[in-house]
Every structure is written in structure tokens, then in C-alpha cells.
Amino acid sequence: MDFVDLIKKAGGPNVQSCYQCGTCSGSCPAGARTNYLVRDIIRKALLGLKEECVSVTELWYCTTCYACTDRCPQDVKPTDVIKAIRNIAVAEGHMLSNHQKVAVKVIETGHAVPLDKEMWQQLREKVGLEPIPPNASANPWAAEEVKKLSEICGFDKLIGYEEFLKAEEEKKKKKKKEG
Amino acid sequence: MHFLGCIIPHRYPSVERATRLIFPDLGMKLLDMEGATCCPAPGVFGSFDRVTWATVAARNLTIAEESGHPITTGCNGCFASLWEANHELKEDDELREKVNNNLAEIDREFKGTIEVTHYVDALYDTAGLEKIREQVSRPFEGVRIALHPGCHWMRPKLVKQKDESERPHIFRDVCETTGAEYVPYKDELMCCGAGGAVRTADLEVALDFTKQKFDSILEAGGADLIVTPCPFCQLQLDLGQVEIQKHFGEEYVFDVMHVSEFLALAFGHEPDDFGLDTHLQYMQRKSEPNWAQILM
Numbered sequence: 001m002d003f004v005d006l007i008k009k010a011g012g013p014n015v016q017s018c019y020q021c022g023t024c025s026g027s028c029p030a031g032a033r034t035n036y037l038v039r040d041i042i043r044k045a046l047l048g049l050k051e052e053c054v055s056v057t058e059l060w061y062c063t064t065c066y067a068c069t070d071r072c073p074q075d076v077k078p079t080d081v082i083k084a085i086r087n088i089a090v091a092e093g094h095m096l097s098n099h100q101k102v103a104v105k106v107i108e109t110g111h112a113v114p115l116d117k118e119m120w121q122q123l124r125e126k127v128g129l130e131p132i133p134p135n136a137s138a139n140p141w142a143a144e145e146v147k148k149l150s151e152i153c154g155f156d157k158l159i160g161y162e163e164f165l166k167a168e169e170e171k172k173k174k175k176k177k178e179g
Numbered sequence: 180m181h182f183l184g185c186i187i188p189h190r191y192p193s194v195e196r197a198t199r200l201i202f203p204d205l206g207m208k209l210l211d212m213e214g215a216t217c218c219p220a221p222g223v224f225g226s227f228d229r230v231t232w233a234t235v236a237a238r239n240l241t242i243a244e245e246s247g248h249p250i251t252t253g254c255n256g257c258f259a260s261l262w263e264a265n266h267e268l269k270e271d272d273e274l275r276e277k278v279n280n281n282l283a284e285i286d287r288e289f290k291g292t293i294e295v296t297h298y299v300d301a302l303y304d305t306a307g308l309e310k311i312r313e314q315v316s317r318p319f320e321g322v323r324i325a326l327h328p329g330c331h332w333m334r335p336k337l338v339k340q341k342d343e344s345e346r347p348h349i350f351r352d353v354c355e356t357t358g359a360e361y362v363p364y365k366d367e368l369m370c371c372g373a374g375g376a377v378r379t380a381d382l383e384v385a386l387d388f389t390k391q392k393f394d395s396i397l398e399a400g401g402a403d404l405i406v407t408p409c410p411f412c413q414l415q416l417d418l419g420q421v422e423i424q425k426h427f428g429e430e431y432v433f434d435v436m437h438v439s440e441f442l443a444l445a446f447g448h449e450p451d452d453f454g455l456d457t458h459l460q461y462m463q464r465k466s467e468p469n470w471a472q473i474l475m
Contacts (some may be wrong), residue, residue: 011229029370029372029391030384030388033387034384039426048218052247060377060380061377061380061381061384062375062377063222063330063373063375063377063388064222064225064374064375065330065334065369065370065375066335066344067330067368067369069334069335070334070335070336070337070345073336075184077335079335082223083226084229085230086226086227086249087229090227090228091228095227096379098379099223099379102223103227104375111185111216111217112217112223113189113190113217114185114189115189120189120190123192124188124192124195126457127195127453127454127457128197128453129188133183133188133189133195133313134211134213135184135215135216135218136186136214136215137202138213139213140448141214142214143216145214145238145285146217146235149231149234149238149281149284149285150235152284153228153230153231153234155228155231157197158227158228159227165343175463
């Protein structure tokens with residue numbers, strides 16, 4: 001499958017409607033401060049220049065604010081195109097390590113921002129709430145379900161969960177040796 | 180059903196507490212959603228793998244479907260994930276089949292029987308402005324508020340059909356019931372900088388957005404308070420001030436409230452009833468809200 005078809009399948013079906021007017025980049029707060037140019041990425045994508053799209057850091061500067069999508073005269077849905085290209089980038093191994101860590105948190109706790117310290121429980125008590133909320137934090141079975149779903153979806157393999165665990169184990173061993 | 184998400188219950192519990200005060204004040208009952216997980220974050224997990232994102236979101240939706248009650252959430256990100264997954268799974272048969280095949284492995288099925296709302300919808304559509312106004316016992320007369328509506332409740336506008344995203348009025352109408360003075364500023368509708376996995380990818384780029392918003396508010400003559408309907412935007416605007424100081428050496432001092440906290444005060448609840456002073460900015464700076472400025 002060529003790159004444009006991959007994008008269409010991954011969530012950017014209207015990518016080929018782009019006529020390069022630049023409304024997207026003109027509306028883009030990320031483009032105003034970085035080298036991220038939506039129009040440029042879409043042009044390269046339509047030319048089939050996959051590597052130039054999936055391997056650049058700029059791809060990860062879109063905050064998905066949808067200003068471009070709301071203004072695009074061709075209904076390209078540029079935000080969705082960028083997300084589709086990101087899906088392809090991740091599938092080809094271009095994932096930032098910070099993003100991998102967030103993905104691991106969801107696999108292990110069910111939450112991207114978990115209740116992972118005593119102080120967060122104390123903060124809850126301070127405002128008059130029970131220390132643990134009724135989400136996955138109080139219900140380990142829920143986190144188990146998400147973990148199982150991540151295996152079924154192949155998400156654990158996609159983000160390199162096993163390799164991440166091995167690397168963490170190595171780090172711990174090294175620390176112990178030094179320590 | 181009350182979808183808490185991650186940031187409200189785990190980092191800004193004052194928002195959860197304030198919500199648990201104002202919803203009953205308005206005659207709305209919140210049901211706990213036992214076993215709900217991360218929505219999962221739309222710009223983060225949606226950027227990694229769309230099918231996994233939709234599957235985990237659909238799992239959350241099935242919890243509400245079992246109860247037969249609509250979902251309400253106080254986070255723009257959670258709203259986007261749950262609302263969009265609900266919408267896409269109803270429209271896209273291929274995605275629905277994939278997701279339901281995945282969910283079958285944990286004995287769940289997405290049926291598409293419930294609606295997803297944001298607190299803003301519950302306030303504006305279910306309670307209504309009149310009822311909110313009736314509850315205001317401590318009007319914010321003379322208090323200048325800058326609003327940060329954020330992106331994901333109203334955009335993409337053609338899909339969500341909530342408000343006119345270039346000239347929105349619903350969030351403003353809700354906030355103005357308190358008698359506060361709305362301060363227009365140039366970058367009101369600009370993103371806070373946190374979304375789309377950018378805060379995680381490159382904190383300084385994210386903070387640069389935030390800084391522009393603060394400068395824009397100052398250019399408009401400043402504000403006594405910033406109000407937002409999203410805890411992730413709140414984190415970025417609140418804790419972001421500490422981070423901007425650290426990374427760029429510039430000091431901003433703005434009190435930032437979630438709309439639930441803002442209404443809780445207007446409804447006559449005391450700041451200590453929900454822990455307004457526990458915002459991460461105050462904890463890290465060892466500071467307090469500017470009480471005089473917010474009439475406390």
C-alpha cells in the first residue's frame with residue numbers, strides 16, 4: 001500500500017482534497033513558534049515522501065487544537081491527517097521515549113496520569129474526598145481489563161512494552177551494583 | 180454517570196470536590212463510574228493507534244451503557260475521546276466491528292445507547308442559565324475574568340456542532356451568570372499548548388503557547404482570574420506559571436480556576452469546602468490565591 005492510501009486508511013480519508021492554500025499553517029499556533037508546517041507535511045505526504053513525514057520531530061508539535069480543521073476550505077481535516085501520519089510513524093518505530101512512558105502508565109495502571117504517590121491521596125483527603133477515587137485506582141480489575149485489551153490490540157508490542165520492562169530491569173540491576 | 184478521568188481526581192481533586200457540591204445545588208445527581216480508566220487521551224493515544232484508542236474509550240462507554248445513564252465529564256480531553264469514540268463507533272461499521280471483536284475478549288460490547296456530555300453541556304443544556312443564576316449567592320461583581328474555553332469541547336465544529344468555534348458564547352454565558360466582567364483578549368481561542376502529546380514531547384514548546392496567552396491577557400489590561408472548563412488546560416495555565424519561571428525566567432501570577440470551582444464560590448461555598456488552595460501552583464510556590472482579588 002502506498003503512503004497516501006496508508007494515511008487514508010489510518011484516519012485521514014480526505015487528504016487528497018488538499019490544494020495547498022496554506023490556511024492550515026496560517027491558523028496553526030504550533031507553526032507560529034516551531035518549524036512545524038501542516039501544509040508542508042501534507043504536500044510531502046501527497047508526493048509519497050514517507051520518510052520525510054514520519055521521522056521528523058516536528059510531526060509531534062501539533063497540539064490537535066483543530067483550528068486548521070475548522071478553517072480548511074477543502075475539508076481535508078488536517079488534524080486527522082496528522083494523527084494518521086503519527087499512527088504510521090509509531091507503527092514504523094518512530095515513538096518518543098516520553099510518549100512510550102505515558103503508554104506504559106496506561107497499560108499498567110489504567111491511567112495516563114496515575115495516583116502514583118502518597119501525596120496525591122493526601123491532597124484528595126485535604127479537599128474532603130476519599131483518598132482513592134472510584135476509577136481504576138480503586139478497582140484493579142479495571143486496569144487488568146485495559147492491560148488485556150492492549151495485548152489484544154497489539155498495543156503492547158507496538159509501543160515496545162516488553163523491551164521497556166527489560167530496559168527498566170537492567171537499569172535497576174545497574175543501580176544496585178553501583179549502589 | 181460521572182467520568183472523572185485522570186487529572187481531576189489525581190492532580191486537581193478540588194475540581195472533583197467542587198463539582199460534587201454544585202451539581203446537587205442544581206438538582207443534578209452524579210453517579211460514580213466504578214472502574215472507569217483513562218479516556219484514553221485523544222491526542223496522545225489517538226496519535227499512537229486509532230483502534231486501541233477507540234477500544235479503550237469504548238470500554239469506558241460500556242460501563243455507562245450498563246447503567247443506562249449518560250456520561251458527563253469535566254475535562255475537554257476526556258470529553259473529546261468519549262464523545263468522538265461514541266460518535267465514530269456509531270457511524271463507522273468497520274471500526275465498530277474491530278472494536279467489538281476486541282471488547283468481546285473481556286465480555287463487553289459497545290451498543291451505542293448513551294450520550295456523552297461535558298459539564299458545560301450539563302450546566303447550559305440540562306440545568307440552564309436561569310437555574311444557575313438563581314444559585315448565585317455571592318456574585319462576582321467587578322471581578323474581571325479572562326476565559327480559556329480550550330479546544331476539544333467545541334472543535335472540530337462541524338462534527339461536534341456545539342458552538343461557533345470562531346465566536347463561541349456558551350462557556351462565556353455560563354461564566355457570566357456570576358456577574359463577573361468578561362475580559363476579551365486576542366488569543367482567547369488559542370490552544371493552551373498542552374494537548375496532542377506536545378506537553379510530553381517538548382515542554383518548552385508547550386509553555387511557549389501558554390506564555391503567549393498570558394501576555395495577551397496582560398495586553399488586554401489583565402484579569403483577576405482565568406476560568407477554564409478543562410483540568411488539563413488548568414494544569415498547563417496553573418502549574419505552567421511555575422514551569423515558565425523555571426524555563427524562561429519570567430514571572431506570571433494568575434489565579435486559574437476550573438468552571439466548577441468558580442461556580443462553587445459563586446454559589447456561596449467557601450474555598451476551604453473544596454480546597455481551592457491545593458492547586459499545584461500554590462503548593463509549589465508555597466503561595467495562596469489572591470483572596471482580595473476574588474472577593475474572598
